[in-house]
Amino acid sequence: MKNVTWSSRFTKQINSEVLEFSQSLSIDVVLYEADISVTAAHVEMLCKCGHIKTSELKKILLGLKKIKKLAESGKLPWSIDYEDVHMNIENNLVKIIGEVGKKIHLGRSRNDLVTTDLRLYLRDFLDILVDKTRGLQFVLAKMAQSHSTNLFPGYTHLQIAQPVIFGQHLLAWSEMISRDENRLINARSDLNIMPLGAAALSGTSLKINRAMVAKKLGFEAVTKNSMDAVSDRDYVLDFAYCNSMIMMHLSRICEELVLWSNPQFNLISLDEGFCTGSSIMPQKKNPDVPELIRGKTGGVYGSLFGLLTLMKGLPLTYNRDLQEDKTLILESIDTTLSCLHIITKLISTLKLNKQKAIEVASSSFSTATDLAEYLSKKGEPFRSSHHIVGKIVKFCEKKSIKLKDMDIKDLQKFSPNINIDVFKAIDPENSVNSRSGLGETSSSSIKKQTSQIFKKLRKFGYK
Ligand code: ARG
Numbered sequence: 001m002k003n004v005t006w007s008s009r010f011t012k013q014i015n016s017e018v019l020e021f022s023q024s025l026s027i028d029v030v031l032y033e034a035d036i037s038v039t040a041a042h043v044e045m046l047c048k049c050g051h052i053k054t055s056e057l058k059k060i061l062l063g064l065k066k067i068k069k070l071a072e073s074g075k076l077p078w079s080i081d082y083e084d085v086h087m088n089i090e091n092n093l094v095k096i097i098g099e100v101g102k103k104i105h106l107g108r109s110r111n112d113l114v115t116t117d118l119r120l121y122l123r124d125f126l127d128i129l130v131d132k133t134r135g136l137q138f139v140l141a142k143m144a145q146s147h148s149t150n151l152f153p154g155y156t157h158l159q160i161a162q163p164v165i166f167g168q169h170l171l172a173w174s175e176m177i178s179r180d181e182n183r184l185i186n187a188r189s190d191l192n193i194m195p196l197g198a199a200a201l202s203g204t205s206l207k208i209n210r211a212m213v214a215k216k217l218g219f220e221a222v223t224k225n226s227m228d229a230v231s232d233r234d235y236v237l238d239f240a241y242c243n244s245m246i247m248m249h250l251s252r253i254c255e256e257l258v259l260w261s262n263p264q265f266n267l268i269s270l271d272e273g274f275c276t277g278s279s280i281m282p283q284k285k286n287p288d289v290p291e292l293i294r295g296k297t298g299g300v301y302g303s304l305f306g307l308l309t310l311m312k313g314l315p316l317t318y319n320r321d322l323q324e325d326k327t328l329i330l331e332s333i334d335t336t337l338s339c340l341h342i343i344t345k346l347i348s349t350l351k352l353n354k355q356k357a358i359e360v361a362s363s364s365f366s367t368a369t370d371l372a373e374y375l376s377k378k379g380e381p382f383r384s385s386h387h388i389v390g391k392i393v394k395f396c397e398k399k400s401i402k403l404k405d406m407d408i409k410d411l412q413k414f415s416p417n418i419n420i421d422v423f424k425a426i427d428p429e430n431s432v433n434s435r436s437g438l439g440e441t442s443s444s445s446i447k448k449q450t451s452q453i454f455k456k457l458r459k460f461g462y463k
Helices: 016-022 025-048 054-072 085-097 099-103 110-146 166-191 210-216 226-231 234-261 288-311 320-349 354-361 368-377 382-399 408-414 428-433 443-458
Strands: 151-156 159-165
Touching: 025 054, 025 085, 025 110, 025 210, 025 320, 054 085, 054 099, 085 099, 085 110, 110 166, 110 226, 110 234, 110 320, 110 443, 151 166, 151 354, 151 428, 159 166, 159 354, 159 428, 166 234, 166 443, 234 288, 234 320, 288 320, 368 382, 382 408, 428 443
Parallel strands: none
Antiparallel strands: 151 159
16 A cells, blocks of 8 residues: 555555645655754654664664765655655655664654754755845945945936935845845744644653754744644745845846836946847847846745735644645745846946936936025025025026026026025035935945945855
């Protein structure tokens, strides 16, 4: 009979299509390393607590080592007859070391095992993602550093609003990614709690030492309720949410890359290696990478919604529905990782079209606010300054001239507070550098921001 692990109460063999349908090996095989580590820590504890002999422990550990080697070299005979990764490892162990291999499942169940394995597996990926977010922040800070004086248009409502420095915009992106980094770190601490020992749902009648296993596996604590322990997947959802937030940020960044690289904006050029042409229109250079990242965001949100829906209405405790969690979270991680990776490269190769950026940053009365602030510095209440400048802008529009091209005498007709120093106040370069407070857009503020980012990242090897 297939699947000897649980089949003794059955008289009929499992339908082969049902086996094919219900197996999770094709997805959860990636948990094999975690499963071996968890089993090794578990049996060491069983031995310490007197449930298995030292000689048995030695055999089991040796067997597990062999299984790991075989799996690494692709030689472990995985079979869907054993449903999932856990039963594959157990059955292979018994084949290699004999009857003693059957002792590993004492005091545990697949219900607590699968979620323990998954926590370990996801913990590693959280760490990889944290590192990727740091890599992206590093590239952004580097770029910001080398563009700490280049003017760039700042937008509200996608209308030119005020001049900024290109580095400031890049550092805004870096802030988003820095919050993503923190979010992942927080998710890690909630995830790093061990459910093993909750067994099927109610714990075990054996005296075991869960804290010992937790310590061996690097968990910070053990779960406090056995029923919650086997059915909780909050940590999976937290991870999916972190990924969704990352992708939401990347998608916003990508939208800007698509816009800016569009010839009608022409503010940046994307490296040709990251673009494709059209099969019919020979002139086209399409921003496919940012478009794909923007598009893939939908799939990552989909994983989060899939997980939320998976959990909705699930009664305690373990239900087979939970097996679907892995498909969703693995896809979410895979996509988020590859997007973070490729966008870091893309950003590090983009070129600012400096002249065009200056031109646009200086257009559309972008320093009108500076003029209003100039008037208020001379004593005009801000509302009146705003009103006066509105009239000046109207005047300029009528005459089709720029603010800076106005005659001083014409300007003075709008307010006696205006002097010749007004031209300095409305100069875009002066405008950005007058904003030198914490987090503002001046070159000096940008340098402070980048040096803080470098200081943080240096601790993690980014130099
Ligand atoms: N493959 C299962 C999963 O991923 C493991 C747990 C199975 N437990 C059970 N009682 N059938 O959820």
